[in-house]
Amino acid sequence: MLEAYPDNRLSxxxxxxxxxxxxxxxxxxxxxxxxxxxxxxxxxEFPPRAYSLRWYETFFxxxxxxxxxxxxxxxxxxxxxxxxxxxxxxxISINRLGGKAAVTIQGVLLTPSIVPxxxxxxxxxxxxxxxxxxxxxxxxxxGHVVLAIPVACIVLLPALARFDWNQVQAARSLGANWARAIxxxxxxxxxISLLSATLMAFLTSLDESVISIxxxxxxxxxxxxxxxxxxxxxxxxxxxxxxTLWTAIVVAVVLIVTLRRKS
Amino acid sequence: xxATADPALAADALRERRFFLSxxxxxxxxxxxxxxxxxxxxxxxxxxxxxxxxxxxxYEKVLSSGLTWSALVTTxxxxxxxxxxxxxxxxxxxxxLASARPRVANVLMAFxxxxxxxxxLVRTYGWLVxxxxxxxxxxxxxxxxxTAEPLPLVYNFTGTLIGMVHxxxxxxxxxxxxxxxxxxxxxxxxxSSMGASLGQVIRTVIxxxxxxxIFSGSTIVFIYTIxxxxxxxxxxxxxxxxxxxxxxxTLSTFQDWGSASVLGILLLIVMAMIGVMFLAARRLSTRxxxxxx
Numbered sequence: 001m002l003e004a005y006p007d008n009r010l011s012x013x014x015x016x017x018x019x020x021x022x023x024x025x026x027x028x029x030x031x032x033x034x035x036x037x038x039x040x041x042x043x044x045e046f047p048p049r050a051y052s053l054r055w056y057e058t059f060f061x062x063x064x065x066x067x068x069x070x071x072x073x074x075x076x077x078x079x080x081x082x083x084x085x086x087x088x089x090x091x092i093s094i095n096r097l098g099g100k101a102a103v104t105i106q107g108v109l110l111t112p113s114i115v116p117x118x119x120x121x122x123x124x125x126x127x128x129x130x131x132x133x134x135x136x137x138x139x140x141x142x143g144h145v146v147l148a149i150p151v152a153c154i155v156l157l158p159a160l161a162r163f164d165w166n167q168v169q170a171a172r173s174l175g176a177n178w179a180r181a182i183x184x185x186x187x188x189x190x191x192i193s194l195l196s197a198t199l200m201a202f203l204t205s206l207d208e209s210v211i212s213i214x215x216x217x218x219x220x221x222x223x224x225x226x227x228x229x230x231x232x233x234x235x236x237x238x239x240x241x242x243x244t245l246w247t248a249i250v251v252a253v254v255l256i257v258t259l260r261r262k263s
Numbered sequence: 264x265x266a267t268a269d270p271a272l273a274a275d276a277l278r279e280r281r282f283f284l285s286x287x288x289x290x291x292x293x294x295x296x297x298x299x300x301x302x303x304x305x306x307x308x309x310x311x312x313x314x315x316x317x318x319x320x321x322y323e324k325v326l327s328s329g330l331t332w333s334a335l336v337t338t339x340x341x342x343x344x345x346x347x348x349x350x351x352x353x354x355x356x357x358x359x360l361a362s363a364r365p366r367v368a369n370v371l372m373a374f375x376x377x378x379x380x381x382x383x384l385v386r387t388y389g390w391l392v393x394x395x396x397x398x399x400x401x402x403x404x405x406x407x408x409x410t411a412e413p414l415p416l417v418y419n420f421t422g423t424l425i426g427m428v429h430x431x432x433x434x435x436x437x438x439x440x441x442x443x444x445x446x447x448x449x450x451x452x453x454x455s456s457m458g459a460s461l462g463q464v465i466r467t468v469i470x471x472x473x474x475x476x477i478f479s480g481s482t483i484v485f486i487y488t489i490x491x492x493x494x495x496x497x498x499x500x501x502x503x504x505x506x507x508x509x510x511x512x513t514l515s516t517f518q519d520w521g522s523a524s525v526l527g528i529l530l531l532i533v534m535a536m537i538g539v540m541f542l543a544a545r546r547l548s549t550r551x552x553x554x555x556x
Contacts, residue, residue: 001362001448005461019359022352023374026432029389030381032399036392044392046399086290093287097280105287112298116490116534118507119527122514123301126308126524142297149290178282207382210492214511227384231497235391243385254380 030247037240044237055241065226065242071216072206072223075137079144079205080198086145087152087197092186094153095160109153112146117210120146125214135217143211148201155200159193160186196257203253302531309524321521330509331526338505338533340420341495342488345427349435349484352428354477357436358469361443372440379433387497390426391417394498418500426494431487435480442476443469474548482541489534506530 002012032046037055039048059065090109094102112120120143128139163186171181187194209224216222223246230239312318325331360368360375378386393399394417401413416422446469454464470477492507499508506526514523 001443001446001451002461003448003452005455005464008461011461015355015359015362019356022356022432023371025352026375026378026429029386029393029429030377031389032392033385033389044397046392046402082293086293090287090290093283093285096283101284105291108291108299109287109294112294114486115298115302116492116507116530118490118492118510119305119530120298120301122510122523122527123305124297125514126304126520127297127301130304142293146294146297149294209382209384213493214514224382224384227382227388228493228497231384231388231391235388239388240392243382243388246385247381250380250382251377 033240033243033247036237037244039237039240042236044235044240055237056245058238059241059245062238065223065238067219068221068223068226071137071220075140075144075222076202076205078137078141079148080201082141083145083148083201083204084152084194084197087149087201088156088187088190088194090149091153091156091160092182094157095163096165106153110150113150117208121211121214124211128215134215135220137216137220139215140212140220140222143215144205144208147208147211148204151200151204152197155193155197156190159190163189192260195260199253199257203250207250305524305527308520309528311521313519313521318521321525325522325525325529330504331529334504334506334509334526335529335533337503338489338507338530341423341427341491341503341505342485344424345431345488346481346484348424348428349431349480350477353432353435353439353480354470354473357439357443357473357476358465360436360440361446375433375436378429383430383493386429387426387494390422390429390498394422394425417498418502420499420503422498422500423495423503426498427488427491430491430494431484434483434487438479438483439473439476442473442479446472478541478545478548485537485541486534489537490530506533 002008005012035047036044038051038053039045040050040052040054041048090105094105097105124139124143125134128134128136133139167185167189168181171185172178176184207224209228212222212225213228216225223242227239227242230236309321310317310319312320356375360371363371391398395401396413396415398416400416401410404410405413416425450468450472451464454468459467490507491505492511495503495505495508496511504512506529510523510526510530513519513526
């Protein structure tokens with residue numbers, strides 16, 4: 001964009017130097033955790049004097065952390081299984097209706113992502129408390145599903161906009177009912193977008209922390225909830241090992257999504 | 264036209280429309296159940312005593328407490344400071360990325376987005392490791408003799424602000440970068456050939472043309488930071504108390520559901536007021552823009 005100013009070397013060096021510092025600031029906290037997780041020491045020393053896998057062993061040997069990992073993975077899977085079908089149906093409805101009705105539905109579905117997490121969390125806490133459901137997997141699940149539906153829709157709406165609806169028309173005129181038309185024509189053709197939406201919904205649940213902190217408890221505590229509690233109490237390098245694993249999982253999922261979309 | 268002429272076809276169209284509406288019902292139902300009902304419940308709870316009777320007592324208690332007002336001030340201070348730093352750090356970075364070759368820019372964007380894909384708890388932990396008294400930054404500072412004493416970088420306002428800027432910066436950057444990418448390079452070439460200096464081009468061409476992106480980015484920063492909970496809760500170390508951590512403490516420590524609800528409503532009102540302000544500002548600026556054009 002600034003090719004017209006080739007001789008402004010000094011300002012260019014200044015601009016890029018400044019940008020490099022800002023980018024370092026952005027990446028630093030994620031990257032600093034990785035070497036610490038392989039440290040052999042109890043202390044948070046950097047760079048570590050000796051390396052080991054002891055913090056990974058501590059993590060995989062801890063019944064509490066393993067239960068939390070299990071809860072988070074189950075919750076992520078259930079969230080994706082519920083949010084993506086609901087999101088797909090809603091997106092078909094938005095796409096076909098158009099006009100004011102579509103805008104209204106979209107607006108309502110987006111509400112949860114605009115309202116501060118802390119308000120959703122305490123409101124949900126009150127509602128669930130009245131039904132004695134605080135601390136259950138179900139309680140966290142509904143919270144995660146409403147956050148995952150807009151994420152799924154962001155992926156699915158553009159895909160449906162490219163979809164050729166004449167195919168459904170043809171199938172319907174040949175006697176297929178709507179369930180058949182959706183399952184036999186729309187789903188197979190959108191399978192890449194549906195896979196992306198599934199992974200994104202899974203990630204949304206995996207990453208969600210505020211609702212988890214307020215609603216999940218005991219055996220149903222999620223990974224973010226346990227991490228939050230241990231960050232408040234004391235910080236030992238086990239968290240570094242968990243953080244490294246966690247980031248690796250998320251980056252892997254994101255890479256799968258982006259590479260699949262490109263191919 | 265045929266639809267109005269043929270009642271059977273019109274009935275068909277109506278039936279189809281109803282069917283499509285029904286497809287969104289499951290999603291709308293669960294959003295109602297897990298997002299809209301909870302907000303309404305907070306409003307109801309704010310008028311209830313612990314015994315379940317209706318009262319205005321919660322409002323009197325919360326609004327007459329100095330803690331509430333200092334929480335409100337802290338909330339706004341954190342949001343404004345985060346926004347100011349995001350603009351100062353993010354705008355030059357967006358300019359650098361927008362002026363880079365597309366392939367380089369794409370790779371760099373992936374790095375910029377890395378924190379967005381890292382759990383907030385992982386990042387908060389990273390900042391704790393870096394900023395504590397015996398953390399890496401203080402070790403480097405005292406080790407090199409730059410400071411005699413370790414600096415208080417975390418468990419205070421500074422630490423909270425660093426964590427919040429780190430969270431918001433990529434989200435601020437996206438719309439600003441998109442706006443700058445869309446600027447027609449010919450405009451800059453033209454300004455250059457007419458003798459404008461680089462500084463003049465940035466001030467009079469690039470910044471005005473990316474104002475929309477900066478505005479969107481600022482709106483996003485405000486909407487997110489007003490309700491931020493995890494960063495102040497961990498990096499504030501109990502000393503930084505915006506509305507969000509006040510709500511949590513009122514609920515978890517004092518079991519005072521009514522007061523927590525009043526604080527929640529206060530948070531909603533602040534958000535709504537800021538939203539209206541941003542909308543008004545946008546309307547005003549587009550009207551002025553139209554007048555100039």
